[in-house]
Amino acid sequence: MTLVNDAVPSTERSTGRKFRAFTAKHLDELTVRAGLPPEQRLAIRAVATVLPFRTNSYVVEELIDWSAVPDDPIYRLVFPQEDMLPADDVAHIGDLLRRQAPRQEIEAAANRVRMRLNPHPAGQLELNVPSFGDGAVPGMQHKYDETVLYFPKQGQTCHAYCTYCFRWAQFVGDPDLKLAGDDTTQLRDYLIAHPKVTSVLFTGGDAMIMGEPVLRRYVEPLLDLEQLESIRIGTKSLAYWPQKFVTDPDADAMLRLFEQVVAAGKNLAFMAHFTHPRELEPEMVHRAVRRIRDTGAVIRTQAPLIRSINDDPAVWESMWRTQTRMGMVPYYMFVERDTGPQDYFAVPLAQAHEIFSDAYRNVSGLARTVRGPSMSATPGKVCVDGVVELGGEKVFVLHFIQCRDDALVNKPFFAKYDPAAVWLDDLKPAFADRFPFEDMVLPSR
Template identity: 30%
Template sequence: MKTRYIRSVAHIPQLSKDEREEISEVEKWFSFTATEYYLTLIDWSDPFDPIRRLIIPDPGEIEMDEGDLDPSGESTYTVAPGLQHKYARTGLLLVSDRCGGLCRYCFRKRLFVAGSEEVFPDVTAGIAYVRKHPEVTNVLLSGGDPLMLPTETLRRIITDIRTIDHVRIIRIGSKMPAYNPMRISEDQGLLNLLREYSLPDRRIYVMSQFTHPREITPQAEEAITALLSAGVMILNQTPILRGINDSGEVLAELFRKLSFIGVSPYYVFQCRPTHGNHIYSVPLEESYRIFEEARSMVSGIAKRARFVMSHATGKIEIVACTGEYVVMKYHQAADPEEMGKVIVCRRNPSAYWFDDYVTFIDECNLSAVHDGRSTQPIREAPGADTLSE
């Protein structure tokens, strides 16, 4: 079953004339793309349908002039054309500036505006950089969506990477299992490519992004089964989003359905403060509550996800909330010295991002807190609310 790509809301007959006109103002700022298949998942009789909210532009995206087009500071870590090297063992290649659908909460909106030059069709320089850096054990293909590339283009990229002995894992970040699962299940060439290069000691991982349980359709299950049969490992990541999956019950159902089809929940992200994203954001402490409620409702296999923020300084995991404090830890860090560092902040129910906690430092006695790596006491870092050895 082929599916058509729709790149303007003017071609969605289920929207009224007034709705199309209102939404067209959003399209002047942020692009729209969807597949015909994905639009069939929307209950058009429900104006608050979560699938509709996920893909159809909302006037609220342009009502507030706040946020950043690069909230995680990715430009800081660009070391070669199209290649980011933020974490020692991972190289991230931006190989595509197209997606099967444009998520309204996308944190890389900047790639879909005129003049963006972050994605390079020629990945030669990026792969050459990886070749010279033996600490890089895995390469993440991202974008945009790598599965929007022709299969032969993807083959050339994967074949080149597989000539680098120290790269043991290739990851493909893709929402195509949700947006256009037939791209996977009906392309035998793609499945042959994955089967050829996902080896017993050098696996290919697909990092899927199922965001709501209704995206896990029979067609999506067929795509997942095809990937698993090709020897691919599949991990899922999703942000917590207002009006889409911001309840423990919905997130738990997502975790359960993922585990049933052989996909491991991996990361649950705090929605990044990208320009236009505020209407999809949930305060961090509310997100943590939703995350823990969801985990309490599922089996161990379904509760393996971690709740993190992809901050400019690293992946900050939210570990716990007490009556007064939020406890966080660097799950990944751009500065290797920060790895495992514990962060304790006074609770702030209106905080959406790590930076919102900077002024909420508490003067409590922290001498008994440790970072899990040594027996030395942790002291309060000057000028911030982080804890270090």
């Protein structure tokens, strides 16, 4: 394969806008642009001491409709909102900021709030970290037999943070909450010792925040492993910085690395995170998608269902149609995870299934590759298949797409209908005393 299609002239590459990040220190000047009053801006700064904030010039200038702020969906995707956290917490931290309290006092208050937000859902720090050789493998998660997640040390940030991100704990500067590894030899040795592993997912943060030489250092040692069928890259870069694949200095080198993965006989799965149709509109995104697909990589799309941002079947129908037309493969609709400001963003499971079904029935079979709504819960990925009446009782029908116990995969089970339930832990078993996964013995690694 060669990168001849949609080539980028050197003049465009040299004159294109460079990446510029905005962090919490820029919040006040950005929210002034939104026309927000001082007290509201202070409250937003208070939330940003607890939850991380980062965006960039592309998001600010190309995606946000500033005339519609604060209701604009892209603004809400990246800017903290004052009601994301309990009012008392926001007021307390806001008061500390107002009187310019010592930094240590502000950080201590923020950390107390963080610890109540379930920073590592699904037992990530306890249940998924494999042991190998002298002990735990830093930066690795191994929940299902066939898939290993790896968190490269240099990939523990993003081009911009989503306000709902379930990985938010990676970005708050607490080393006890961070997953990160940089020993590629250990990663390779672990895979060889676990031949059931057929797929490696590089995640973070965002693996595509890394430059080509760094990503190559993680990927290249894996290419001669016969057991590996696929290498996945989890990323929001296509939505938040598509220049990465078009005008950035190492764009061509990155795409040559993608070609090398495909030439080695691996399925390169580019797991693109799109949350709203507007992220698909810029021509730069279309060019980036074409260039990635020209390498032989497959772009699969996924996102959570987020209240006030995409909780409308028309939004999902539009995304799936556009993604299919662009040659991408709709993959997952997720349920907002039980971490961070879940209460602010969560959509009840019954409503989530209605939204999914209404969008799903209006797209062609090519877009019906998508699955959901799916919860990445402690026992596995649980899909809500519907609400039915059985034996005079209204129940949820669910099944595991993935499970720690693979004997439970794709077997239906039932939960009592609860219109307010937003997560697996909110549900109670129907027609049984216990859910089938409650007797699961978690496998050791």
